[in-house]
Amino acid sequence: MTSRSDVAPRHRVAAVVVAVMVALATVASPAPVGAQPYTRDLDISYLDIAADNPHGERPGGFTTALPTDPDELRSALESARAAGVAPERYGTLTRQYWLAVGAENAGIDLGGWDPARGLEATLDTVDKVYVNYLRLHNSHDGFWWTGMAGLAGMSFAAGFWDLDDVGGLLGVPGVHELGAGVGGALVGIPWEQAQDMPADVRLLATVGPTLRQADVDWYLHRLLIMQRNIFMDMVPMHEAYAAEGMPAIEELAASGAYDDYVVEAWRQLDSGTPEGRSEALMRMASREQNQIIADQWDATAAGRGDVGRVLTYITTIGGAPDIPGASALGAFGPLTVRADVGGRPTVLHTPLPGFNWADREPRWEYIEQDLVPAFRSLVRDRPHEVPRYLGVEFRPRAEQNRILARLPAFVGQMTTGWVIAPAPVPPVPAPAPGAPTSEVLAG
Incomplete structure (x- = not known):
């Protein structure tokens, strides 16, 4: 993690501004909560920002209140770190920065990913x-x-x-x-x-x-x-x-x-x-x-x-x-159905999965x-x-x-691989040692 001594000279002034603004905000009023418009000159706008896109349903990053340029985000992150701000206050900034780094490394435009x-x-x-x-x-x-x-x-x-x-x-x-x-x-x-x-x-x-x-x-x-x-x-x-x-x-x-x-x-x-x-x-x-x-x-x-x-x-x-x-999902949990058919226990083997992937x-x-x-x-x-x-x-x-x-073969497999067979008869457990036999009971 970057220390105070590592901060570039051009960021030291910004770090002092952040420290002063945090101190004033603490004395005068609580820090604003929620998204504030991004401005290059006011580092405190990076603090206490709520994520308004936490699940990625829209383009951009976790919040529309911050840029998605990793260089700009890095500068703000270093300033907040150097000023000794509690990490939870710039948590959305931190996530946005590392997301921007990941998107850049992946060649993905966050703004166009909708x-x-x-x-x-x-x-x-x-x-x-x-x-x-x-x-x-x-x-x-x-x-x-x-x-x-x-x-x-x-x-x-x-x-x-x-x-x-x-x-x-x-x-x-x-x-x-x-x-x-x-x-x-x-x-x-x-x-x-x-x-x-x-x-x-x-x-x-x-x-x-x-x-x-x-x-x-x-x-x-x-x-x-x-x-x-x-x-x-x-x-x-x-x-x-x-x-x-x-x-x-x-x-x-x-x-x-x-x-x-x-x-x-x-x-x-x-x-x-x-x-x-x-x-x-x-x-x-x-x-x-x-x-x-x-x-x-x-x-x-x-x-x-x-x-x-x-x-x-x-x-x-x-x-x-x-x-x-x-395993393929159907092979891991194939669907079988047991039922009495005409008084005889049978089992139906199918090529279908016996569960739905959407179920937890x-x-x-x-x-x-x-x-x-x-x-x-x-x-x-x-x-x-x-x-x-x-x-x-x-x-x-x-x-x-x-x-x-392979769609034709796949559909064929799904629609023809149905087999009905007699259900296996469970084995009759052997009597416990010393237990009376049926003949004895009958007598």
């Missing part, structure tokens, strides 16, 4: 987000979460590209075809099993064929917001640690935006041990899914009537992260039990294989994950 512009206008930025995660991983051997995010992003970005092409999995023709195919499969199974199908499957069969392009565009907008939200939360911490280590993480935490759970992740990462890095990976994955975007997934699944459930379930059907050893508990179960262990095994136990997966060009690798090229 999810409301839609997919076609932001596809280049979608790619840059995941390319940057890979860059961060390859710049520090402890940044395991960014490596996992980059690899998973190869599949996610491929899905975005598919969505951008007519007839892709979530293009309206693809949705209609998948919904109609599943509906046809349901017609061919016994009613006892059909009636026990999860609501998501029934909605796919009934609502899926009726979706419009506006529904798909709405869903894409929701995904773009979540992608931006994750970047805004996680990248500033990685950039801060890469530049200034744990003191910068502690300073960010003082803003109130980062809790002890994730700060402990950085302490574990900072230990440099495989065990510490493994714990950091799990904690950062938990922050991403259980804190940053958990509410947004809930709102998306509940949005637009039944449309949210249908589209989040289709995303689950196509989910297959490009991480060696990780099964999503975290998959990440905790499958995705994180698979990536951890790669980076911790097989480091010699890492360059093959993480030292590659992003777009060519992501192209291999596109569903569009």
